[in-house]
Amino acid sequence: MNTVAMLAWQSMKNRRLTAIMTILAIAVSVTLLLGVEKLRTGAKVSFSNTISGTDLIVGARSGSVQMLLYSVFRIGNATNNIGWQSYQDIAANPKVNWTIPISLGDSHRGYRVLGTNTDYFKHYKYGRNRQLQFSAGRQFNSLYDVVLGAEVAKKLGYQLQQSLVIGHGIGNTSFSKHQDQPFNVVGILKPTGTPLDRTLHVSLAAIEAIHTDWQSGAYIAGSGGDLPIEASQLQPTAITAVLVGLKSKMAIFGLQRSINNYRSEALQAILPGVALQELWAMISIAEKMLLVISSFVVATGLFGMLTVLLTSLNERRREMAILRAVGARPWQIFLLLMIETAGLTLAGILLAIVMLYGGLAITMPLIESQFGLFLELSWLSSYELRLLVVVFVGGALCGLVPGYRAYRNSVSDGMTVRV
Amino acid sequence: MLAPIIELEQLHFSWHDRQPVLDIPALTIAAGERVFIHGPSGCGKSSLLNIIGGINTPQQGNVRLLGQNINQQGSAWRDRFRADHIGLIFQQFNLLPYLGVTDNVLLPCRFSAPRHQRAISRYGSLERAASHLLSQLGIAKTLFNRPVTELSIGQQQRVAAARALIGSPELVIADEPTSALDSDSRNAFLQLLIDECDQAASTLLFVSHDNTLQHNFSRVICLSQLNQLKEAS
Numbered sequence: 001m002n003t004v005a006m007l008a009w010q011s012m013k014n015r016r017l018t019a020i021m022t023i024l025a026i027a028v029s030v031t032l033l034l035g036v037e038k039l040r041t042g043a044k045v046s047f048s049n050t051i052s053g054t055d056l057i058v059g060a061r062s063g064s065v066q067m068l069l070y071s072v073f074r075i076g077n078a079t080n081n082i083g084w085q086s087y088q089d090i091a092a093n094p095k096v097n098w099t100i101p102i103s104l105g106d107s108h109r110g111y112r113v114l115g116t117n118t119d120y121f122k123h124y125k126y127g128r129n130r131q132l133q134f135s136a137g138r139q140f141n142s143l144y145d146v147v148l149g150a151e152v153a154k155k156l157g158y159q160l161q162q163s164l165v166i167g168h169g170i171g172n173t174s175f176s177k178h179q180d181q182p183f184n185v186v187g188i189l190k191p192t193g194t195p196l197d198r199t200l201h202v203s204l205a206a207i208e209a210i211h212t213d214w215q216s217g218a219y220i221a222g223s224g225g226d227l228p229i230e231a232s233q234l235q236p237t238a239i240t241a242v243l244v245g246l247k248s249k250m251a252i253f254g255l256q257r258s259i260n261n262y263r264s265e266a267l268q269a270i271l272p273g274v275a276l277q278e279l280w281a282m283i284s285i286a287e288k289m290l291l292v293i294s295s296f297v298v299a300t301g302l303f304g305m306l307t308v309l310l311t312s313l314n315e316r317r318r319e320m321a322i323l324r325a326v327g328a329r330p331w332q333i334f335l336l337l338m339i340e341t342a343g344l345t346l347a348g349i350l351l352a353i354v355m356l357y358g359g360l361a362i363t364m365p366l367i368e369s370q371f372g373l374f375l376e377l378s379w380l381s382s383y384e385l386r387l388l389v390v391v392f393v394g395g396a397l398c399g400l401v402p403g404y405r406a407y408r409n410s411v412s413d414g415m416t417v418r419v
Numbered sequence: 420m421l422a423p424i425i426e427l428e429q430l431h432f433s434w435h436d437r438q439p440v441l442d443i444p445a446l447t448i449a450a451g452e453r454v455f456i457h458g459p460s461g462c463g464k465s466s467l468l469n470i471i472g473g474i475n476t477p478q479q480g481n482v483r484l485l486g487q488n489i490n491q492q493g494s495a496w497r498d499r500f501r502a503d504h505i506g507l508i509f510q511q512f513n514l515l516p517y518l519g520v521t522d523n524v525l526l527p528c529r530f531s532a533p534r535h536q537r538a539i540s541r542y543g544s545l546e547r548a549a550s551h552l553l554s555q556l557g558i559a560k561t562l563f564n565r566p567v568t569e570l571s572i573g574q575q576q577r578v579a580a581a582r583a584l585i586g587s588p589e590l591v592i593a594d595e596p597t598s599a600l601d602s603d604s605r606n607a608f609l610q611l612l613i614d615e616c617d618q619a620a621s622t623l624l625f626v627s628h629d630n631t632l633q634h635n636f637s638r639v640i641c642l643s644q645l646n647q648l649k650e651a652s
Contacts (some may be wrong), residue, residue, distance in 0.1 A: 001530040007515075014517030234576075318512055324474075325509070326582065327502025327530030329495060 004332050008339040011319065015312065019344060022305045026348025029301035030391055031355045033294040037384055039367075040287055044280070046074070050194040051243075051272050053125035054100075055252050058082065058090060058259055059241035061266040065282065068275040071102060072242040074112045074195045078104065081238035086265050090242055095251040098123045100243040103207045103236065106166050111152045113166050113200045115207035115239070123245055126194050136160055137187030140203050143234075146183040147201040150191035160185050166200070166210060180209050205234035244269070259390065281319075292391035302395050305344055309402040311336065313409070320410045333410045337403035338396065343396025349388050351381070422486065424590055424622045425471060430480035432466055440466045441477070442647040446640070448622065450589065455633045456626045458642035464626050467642065468594055471624070472505060473497030480623040482596060485589060502531040506583030506621070508612075513579030514567040521563050524549040524582045534586025541587065543556045552581040555618070556611050573604040580612050587619040594626050609635055 012019045051072050059067045060080035069075040091099045100123055103115035121132050121139045137160050140147050150156055158164065163182040183202065191197055246252060252271065259269040320333050328336075357377065364375055380388070425448040433439040435527055441463045447487040448454055458464055467477040470482055473489050474497075482490045486503060489497055508525065514523045525545050528535040535545070542548035550563060567575060583591050593612065597605040609625075609632060616623045625636065633639045 010515075011523075101455075183625045319515060322513065322515055323526075325507040326526040327498070329498045332530075 001168035004328075004335050007337050008343065011316075011336075012340060012343065018308050018312070022308050022344050023351060025303040025304045026298075026345060027351035027355055029294075029297040030349055030356070030388070031359065033298050033387060033391070034352060034356045034380070034384060035293075035359065036294045037387065038291045038356065038375060040290065041381065045376065046193065047176065047279070048134045048276060049127045050196075051126060052129055053123070053245060054243045054272055055246045055249065056244040056256060056259070056269045057241055057275075058244060058267055058269045059257055061268040064268070064270040064275045065279050066380075067241065067268065067270055068272060068279065069343065072195070072272065072335060073242070074104070074199065078414065080239055080266075082242070082267060083238055083265055084236055086238055086262065086267060087242055090244060090259065091261075093255065094249070095255055096244055097247045098245045100124060101239045101415040102243065103204055103239045103243050105240070106168060106207065106210070107121055108152075108166050108200050109156060111149070111156075111198050111200055113202060113207075115202055115204045115236075117204055120201065124196075124243070126192050129242055132192070133190045134187050137185070139187055140201065140206075141186070143203065143206050143209055144181065145186040145202070145206075147186055147187040147189060148243070149189055149197040149199045149201075149217060151197040152200055152306070153185075153188045157187075158185055160188070166202075175378045195348040204236045204239065208234040208236050217310065227402045263264045263294060298391055299394075302345070302391075302398050305395065309341065309399075310405065313402055313405055314407075317409055320406055324410050328410075330407050330410050334403040337406050338399040341399030341402070342392070342396040345392055345398075348395070349392060353388075422450055423447045423483075424452075424485060425624075426481070426483040427479040428581055430470070430477050430482065432463075432475065432477040434466075439648055441470070443467075443480075443645055444647060446645060448624070448638075449532070451620065453616070453623045453635070454625065455639045456624065456635065456637035456642055457628055457630055457639070457648075459628065460644040463646055464642055464650075465594070468592055468624075468626065468648045471590075472592065473501045476478055496528075499531075502527065503533045504547060504589045506585075506588040506591040507575070508579045508583045508591070508596040510534055510595045511572060511599040513577070514575055516566070516568050518567065519564050520553065520558065520567055520570070521546065521549045521576055522565055523578055524553060524585055526582060527588075531586065536586075536587060538586040548585055549581065552584055552615065553578065555615055556581050557607075572599050573608065576600065576608055577611065580608070580615065584615050584619050584621065588621055590624065591621045592618070592624045592626075595628070596625075597627065597629065605629075605632070627629070 057067060057071050059071060060082050062079050066076060066079075070078050087099070087101055090096060098119055100116055102120075105113060106113040120137050124132055126132075134147075135150065137147070144162065153160065162185045164185065165182050183206070189201075215352070230354060244255075246255065256269040256271070259267050321334075323333060324330075355375045360375060360377060364377070367375060425446065427443050427446040429445075430441055430443040431439060432441040456464065456467075465473065470477055470490075471484070473484075473494075476482075476490045480490075481488055484500070487500070489500060492500070515526070520525070528538050528545055528548075538545055538548035541550055550560070553563060554560070558574060558577055558581070562570065562574070567578065570578065576599070579596070580593075583593070591612075596612075597608055600608060612625075613623065613635060623636075625632075
């Protein structure tokens, strides 16, 4: 056994170029498999961590997944708003502990602007019930105060007291900007690892204020009246959604039902957890496809190894015959090939782990800034380890083919080689 | 006369279902003999060596090596028997290219415990056994740890001889080991091989079609005369 392992090692060292290429092929494919798996679970964790403590999200009637996406993840847009009166009714419900009204629709250089009130800083929770914290400054108090998410401040290089202009609508190159009403940075939040980092927070009144002179989506100076803005009535008429916290979890379904049956407006209340589950169910097919595709890539890597080993067998017939002549048994020849395939697979897997974590360390900031996905550098999960065991067993089993052929050859060739 | 090391009786052998190759009524080779086997190609030399080496078994007849009937044993037993008692030298490319000179010589000791023990009991250690044999066969010490691919063909064949002789197997089979050598190194190689077989008290079975070498041997066998099969001649 020791001798065979030594011979396998020396023989592979002699064919190091093909061995290294084989290991690389396996490593790259396994890295892909692990990477897909890490991204998948990372995305799930990241999504699940975005909101916590919120019992219901209320918005205009639409799909629950869509509502979750626009209200929490800043993905997509609301199809409709809800009236201010509806919000007042919900907030006044005795079962309700707190509410956070949110109003979306404007942006600043590609980052979404969220209109809300100061309850946001008090009640919004993410991760494991973590509250928002300021790395600098304070929450907004006056009309033109803005609080920046951590990434907005970092990427755009904004500091406290800086003034900025909010664009109308979303998108980086909004042509129409609320030029007339610049905002003043009063606070910067600590990083949360959620879409919140990519959000600018202003008061609901500010959202109203910047839209006073706007009629049907276009800016017409003076159309909102001549009154100075501070003095005008900046009560919003509509908001996008409400996050609701209840006094007792027991009341969730009752309140959900009564909101869904709200008479004066078509409202919908969703449970964030349930909507997340729906979202997972929707993308689980894509997830499975990804897993299938990366499994095929791994299979390709293993087939590559098989091809290389089978091709090499012919030129190694003499090696096998010499080994037989000096006393190696056919099963030892078989073992030699098995050790080689198992060794190559194992080396590929180990290299894949190195490549995975190296790659993650390099690309994590990129993924974070490009996709807002915050991956954790966690050790391989038991599921991932099981995947690796499957790959290893599959690779080792591949050795049966060249192993058996070499065995057959060495039995029939014996000590004489006919090449 | 010494005890016979090889005894063949009524040997019939054919490859699978095809035509017969060997029909040898009787052949006995005594321990310590230096036997030269020659014959034209196709007369069954390699078949005979495969049978004596235990790779193939005859359809009929008995093959006794060291008094043991090897063709009644299983292939695993024959493998072990060959590893323990027979040293082999081929025409060329005898060595594993990925091992050094010493490691190539020591290979049989890794697969056979008896040869491992004999090498140690005779020379003290495996390395000393290898270096003694290599030196006797005229391989300079500076080459011991070199890759075998740096050696000339003549040097490679001498390393192969050292490998066949390590652990003093009772029988050394050389299958045209000199055919790739020029005539000077051919004679030198042969002399060294015979001397070392004498030292190790190994019987030498030397197959060649070069009849100029036969004066070095105590016995000459022409296989085409020994083989009773008419088709093969």
